[in-house]
Amino acid sequence: MGWTRKDLLTIRELEPAEILTLVDTAASLQEIAGREIKKVPALRGKTVVNLFYENSTRTRTSFEIAGKWLSADVINFSASASSAAKGESFVDTARNIAAMSPDVVVVRHSSSGAPALLARELTCAIVNAGDGAHEHPTQALLDLLTIREKKGHFEGLSVAIVGDIAHSRVARSNIHGMRKLGMTVTVAGPPTLIPPYAQELGCKVSYRLEDAIRDVDVIMMLRLQQERMHAGLIPSLREYSRYWGLTLDRLAAHARPDVLIMHPGPVNRGVELSPEVADGPYSVILDQVAKGVAVRMAVLLLLAGGRSGEAQ
């Protein structure tokens, strides 16, 4: 299937075939990372603006490398260093950037829906690099690519997503993507970290880690933000870790021997993941990061008008 959308804003709005197009394109671009000269001319003369209103190391770097390997001109624009700090509104900043005629704007913002506003305002392609607790489509795509590479397929796989579901854009994008590709999803965490009506997203809900991880093919652990404790959602990190931390003992007792452990990073070692699990044989956390570049290359390529074949 080809690609016809102007923007990549959510996984929710994509057809399964569109998700597969993105994953397949990313899979074919992975080999560039192994080349001596990591450069293809696909986006020569194209401009990619990374507009980051929220701190990010992994995602921004990953988009930057992806753009550069494709020969695009990549400009990083972060809120603290820009006019946002001087009080310019988001919409005004967007209009100013639009006046510089970029081909793609990659936006990360703490407000849900900010990329959708930008997409309405700007004629260039918009990529959502994470908005509030809404969606983080490229993270879900790299997770899907990782799962397919390790498991060989999507249909019929079961996944447990564990932790702060309520505030997680990664969880939302993954739930939509996994469901569309025939996987079953259970979200698990203390009830204060599960959003209301979570079942309406098409997943099961569990309040017990041991139950959630039993017999699943993939366990995705989410980062627990310290703010959640201050907001009164959990009593302490210690208690959270005691009941929701994934340890080797728990894995051995309840999970399948071939389970994959994923985490979108950055990991709170000793909170949601014990170090032995994070670094252990089940863990594919670094594979995820590596695939992030390929996925972002695929997204930039499809949105900036190139065809996947040009990169080969």
Added chain:
Amino acid sequence: MTSPKREDRATALLIRGGRVIDPAAGLDTVHDVLIEQGKIARVGARLSAPQGAAVIEAADKWVCPGFIDMHVHLREPGHEYKETVATGTRAAAAGGFTAVCCMANTQPINDNRAVTDYIRAKAESEGVVRVYPIGAVTRGLEGKELAELAELAEAGCVAFSDDGHCVMNAELYRRAMEYTLPFGAPVISHAEDQMLSRGGCMNEGVVSTELGLAGIPAAAEDVMVARDVLLAELTGAHVHIAHVSTSGAVRLVREAKARGVRVTAEVTPHHLLLTEDAVRSWDANTKMAPPLRTRHDTEALIEALADGTIDCVATDHAPHALSEKEGEFDRAANGVVGLETAVALLLDRLVRPGLLSVATFVSRLSRDPARLLRLPGGSLGIGAPADLTLIDPDAALTVNPMDFKSKSRNTPFAGWSATGRPWKTIVGGTVVWEGS
């Protein structure tokens, strides 16, 4: 208490052959209405026009007591870039309203007589419809100490409210209810538990979960409605619940009324006509407090408006500049304008399909708000102020914010079409607005 400047107009006016709908008199028939000296002089069949009287031929039009919007934000003093008394009252007139009650969250706040006097003076010199100020309950709307409520009442405030904020201290709110008992003016409750709603920007539910926006549970409203009903019962005060948005609040008000508690309630057009689904557009014109709820709630609200559990419609007209509404949803200002769309949209969406009778519709916009605030008007009785709303039930309207008389354009209804709309607005016997 009124702004009487048009009361003594000498010119007589005859409104001929309209469908006269006066719920206070149980009247719904084709009649003439004669206005003299700014008052209703006669209502009857085939009245003759006195010498020199102006005549409005109103065949096929509705002739109603002037509509009263008991909940608007005129923004003056202090936020004149959003709205002024001059523009807000013109918006009211264009929307078929002959009187508005303006909330206290101006800058400076209407928590003292000087501000009330200022608003009334502005209304007198620049307003085109009647303006009744509502005073703050607490100084600075801070919820800490009572404003000078007796002096506010004396200056002409017709009710007391910290609207926009909830008085979280129940003891203080109890005292406000007691202290204002002698003034015959209700305390209007913005029922929102600000701890439960903290950080939220839309209804907590399926859509907030999908969009990743922090939710405000219905219970944030219901908890406070329950509290205020109990305080009304304790004090014997009249408590009016502003902008009811939940089925739970409807149930609490209904039960309280059945027990004889002095509680009344209003509902906005947006809470009647829109649900949380509208937020999927990310348009901040769907953001307000309380937030848009669910279909279950809108159905309960419509039923409650029809059966009288909810006493009246009020728009909560809340003008904001474009820059406050075009950005990120969670950072945008709360509120929408409502004066220029309410009548047409309710006619089309509630009256036309038969969810609300014509008489009930007219009553909820005129007689009922007048009754619960003890305002003059709300009927076409002989000697009543000649405030009338004339409606063309067949004229079409498509909402175009650029046509608004309001300074602000923040409506969630842009592009909506309706059949039936205001035709002429008459205040004190003078036509203050007429449609083209």
